[in-house]
Amino acid sequence: MKPKIRIIVNPVSGSGRRKKALKMIDKYLNREKFEFDLVKTEYHRHAVELTQEAVNEGCKAVIIAGGDGSINEVGATLAGTGVALGIIPAGSGNGLSRSLGIPMNPRKAVENINNFKFRTIDTGLANNTAFMNIAGVGFDAAVSYAFHKQKMRGLFKYFVLGIKLLLSYEMQTYHIVADGREFERKAYQIALANSSQYGNDALVAPKAKVDDGVLNAVVLNPMPFSHMLLNFYRLFQGTLDQSRFIKTFKFKEMTLTQERNDVAHLDGDPFELGKVIEIKINPMSLKVIVPDGKE
CATH class of the missing domain: 2.60.200.40 (Tumour Suppressor Smad4)
Structure with missing residues (x-):
């Protein structure tokens, strides 16, 4: 059975990077490997709702194409759930992505999702x-x-x-x-x-x-x-x-x-x-x- 994943795109994150990320997802995501849907955020912290919905629906991973703020919304929601975070960097800084060795190149970032290999990391809490x-x-x-x-x-x-x-x-x-x-x-x-x-x-x-x-x-x-x-x-x-x-x-x-x-x-x-x-x-x-x- 194919693992189910959700892809979330922040349409505001660096528009050029976001458009390229969408093209690379459409062209290179392995459709034979995954059952997936693609949704776009429409307002502040919408990614939190979309991620929680994906967890409730049994997704194995939630992929975010966005910057550090969007990654925070998705990752914070996934922490402790066992559902994996995937990142296609599309922001101006991409701090966590760089620290984890996730490719800045959108095509290579999509290929990283296709490989579907995991690492477990710490998170921090500030006033929960x-x-x-x-x-x-x-x-x-x-x-x-x-x-x-x-x-x-x-x-x-x-x-x-x-x-x-x-x-x-x-x-x-x-x-x-x-x-x-x-x-x-x-x-x-x-x-x-x-x-x-x-x-x-x-x-x-x-x-x-x-x-x-x-x-x-x-x-x-x-x-x-x-x-x-x-x-x-x-x-x-x-x-x-x-x-x-x-x-x-x-x-x-x-x-x-x-x-x-x-x-x-x-x-x-x-x-x-x-x-x-x-x-x-x-x-x-x-x-x-x-x-x-x-x-």
């Missing part, structure tokens, strides 16, 4: 809201909030917004309790990493692994502006953790209290989580279709 890739508070969350108001997307737009915000952004003090250790830290931001990168090979946590049972905290401490630019360069060289202004540590559970009630981000999408955020690892909770997986 799931993330697969990177969560954070502070500067990167502020950039995420501003970025999602823009019509134009892409790395260049993100960089320009970041520079503008950096000149006016006010650091805050965070109270942290992580695996029993308690301390305060004044910082530009705290990234909470399950995988190694934001997207576009921006490696915020180069040593992070998606299946090691821990999350990686990356604290951006106060620093001169010149070192901020240097660390932006290091971000793309995989050497950010070598900066003396960066503090990193691993943890399983954390209570993070913000000085201000600022927005957070989960996998690049802004979320209002409140001043107190409970973060924890959800180990080995999500099956993903990957090139180096197992049957």
Whole structure:
């Protein structure tokens, strides 16, 4: 009996990539191997409903052609169900896809789905809201909030917004309790990493692994502006953790209290989580279709 899968397409994600993904699905998806349907999202968080519907109908996998936000909606819904997540990258960053070695080329991404091999990874929870890739508070969350108001997307737009915000952004003090250790830290931001990168090979946590049972905290401490630019360069060289202004540590559970009630981000999408955020690892909770997986 053919495994049943659902394919979800976000029509907003990078329109050129999305159109190409649709063509590659139509041309190269193995129809002899799968029973499938293809549906498009029509409104915010529609992918959550479509994914839950697929789980209820007994699908073996849900495939998302979209960016990190859409992947979050599908993956968060699938975590703990045993139903696999498949990804055809069609966003501007594609952080989780790159970390897992999923091809950026749409045809190869569809061929990866055809191979139907799996890897089980950890997910994170922030106030019981799931993330697969990177969560954070502070500067990167502020950039995420501003970025999602823009019509134009892409790395260049993100960089320009970041520079503008950096000149006016006010650091805050965070109270942290992580695996029993308690301390305060004044910082530009705290990234909470399950995988190694934001997207576009921006490696915020180069040593992070998606299946090691821990999350990686990356604290951006106060620093001169010149070192901020240097660390932006290091971000793309995989050497950010070598900066003396960066503090990193691993943890399983954390209570993070913000000085201000600022927005957070989960996998690049802004979320209002409140001043107190409970973060924890959800180990080995999500099956993903990957090139180096197992049957």
